[in-house]
Amino acid sequence: MAAPGTGRPVNPFLTHRFLLALEQSGSVGRGTGWQSLPLTVHDGETLIAAAPMYAKSHSQGEYVFDHGWAEAFERAGGRYYPKLQIAVPFTPVPGPRLLTLPGYEATGRAALIEGATRLARQNGLSSLHVTFCTDDETQTDLRLMPRTGQQFHWHNAGYGSYDDFLATLASRKRKTLRKERAVAQGFGGTIRSLTGDDIRPEHWDAFWHFYQDTGSRKWGQPYLTREFFDQIHQTMRNDMLLVLAERDGRAIAGALNFIGSEALYGRYWGCIEDHPCLHFELCYHQAIDWAIAHDLKRVEAGAQGEHKLARGYLPVATHSLHWIADPGFAKAVERYLVEERAAVDEEIEVLTAYGPFRRGALQQEREQDG
Incomplete structure (x- = not known):
């Protein structure tokens, strides 16, 4: 979507041109561990929400690191991969991930998450991850676990x-x-x-x-x-x-x-x-x-x-959302994320104070x- 009065998109990585180039060039798709599964929500014939979603067979190219979760889950006898990822591949750039028509924010986001988690459950997948989403998206009551990171x-x-x-x-x-x-x-x-x-x-x-x-x-x-x-x-x-x-x-x-x-x-x-x-x-x-x-x-x-x-x-803080199917493992991850968020907040405060200004x-x- 272009900003009003300009010819440029607000976020070029969420354009159809960028996502299509990833697919047509073979950067995602067969053999890459990124299988495109675009998710859409319709109200009658009207498209009200969409999300760039992928089935992942690894955790490469995401920049929100869950390798430790995968290792712990598999040591306990679980199967972490494949998983679902709502993201822009290889692109740690914050921006909307649960895209909706104006006026459909709450309904559209809830429907996207419901659809994604239902797909995961039906196919026995371990988890769903929404990475580099907006702070506003984390405030929506989607019953997902929020995670905080940082970049400069x-x-x-x-x-x-x-x-x-x-x-x-x-x-x-x-x-x-x-x-x-x-x-x-x-x-x-x-x-x-x-x-x-x-x-x-x-x-x-x-x-x-x-x-x-x-x-x-x-x-x-x-x-x-x-x-x-x-x-x-x-x-x-x-x-x-x-x-x-x-x-x-x-x-x-x-x-x-x-x-x-x-x-x-x-x-x-x-x-x-x-x-x-x-x-x-x-x-x-x-x-x-x-x-x-x-x-x-x-x-x-x-x-x-x-x-x-x-x-x-x-x-600055970056944001992601996570859903894990296994209740016991989800509780363990949630405890970890509470501590991690506090540590990231403190680090941002300390680093800002050490800045050159x-x-x-x-x-x-x-x-x-x-």
Whole structure:
């Protein structure tokens, strides 16, 4: 769905174009452990609710980690996989997961969860997980167990330039970031930000090598296929920002972002040459530059990474919902989640206090975060 008055979707990962590209490219589907089972609810002939749901045979590519639950359940003689997952594959970006027509929020969400849990019970599946949903969705009485995580977002307090942002930081932090950017930009080449028709096939060829290198080191093998990038180029190139570092006539590092109507979403990074601080420049500083120039409210830098804190990205809570069929195991998980939520809340408070902002500027950042 596009935001009113703009041509961009609020959240590009929930568009039909993005989800279809995952399927058509073979990134999800047969042999991947992600079997698409889209869930819909109708009132007569009117579609009132839908959810991107998948049958999962593993817990890879989710970023809300339940590997420990799976191991414990199977040690006790249970079968954890397959399970049901309402999510955007490989995409730890918060957003609605239980999609409804306006006015049908409570009815539509309840029907989606009822349908998903009924499907799980009928097929003897262990569980249902709704990951990176909104806080509002967790407040709905769906009888699911809420879970809290965290990631790091940069918030635009109406800055006119990167220097305006730096002015809100403590002096030592400000000097450190200026030095870091100077070191990164002195790698011996140029940095370009490309979107739309400026992104050419040769840029995707280069980025594929970057992505393969990062994917093989982080996950064992990349989640996305080469064809996926061709698909999204055809349908989403105006909603993507590719930041490339080039030296001696070739791209040597790159960061891929998706553009929403309110936020820039950092997704993938990779390189074929190592240069000091270049990762921070392409992924975080260049994203801030672009968000300021295009009046976006925030930059969401993806999962994990406390190193983002020093660069002005503050911790925010993320949310998920969980249903487990076995009553005894569900009670054990619920006790764990109560303790985990308290620990995450405390960690967010502590990390925020250690952020780079001056005291008065930190209060402004918190107000921007709502």
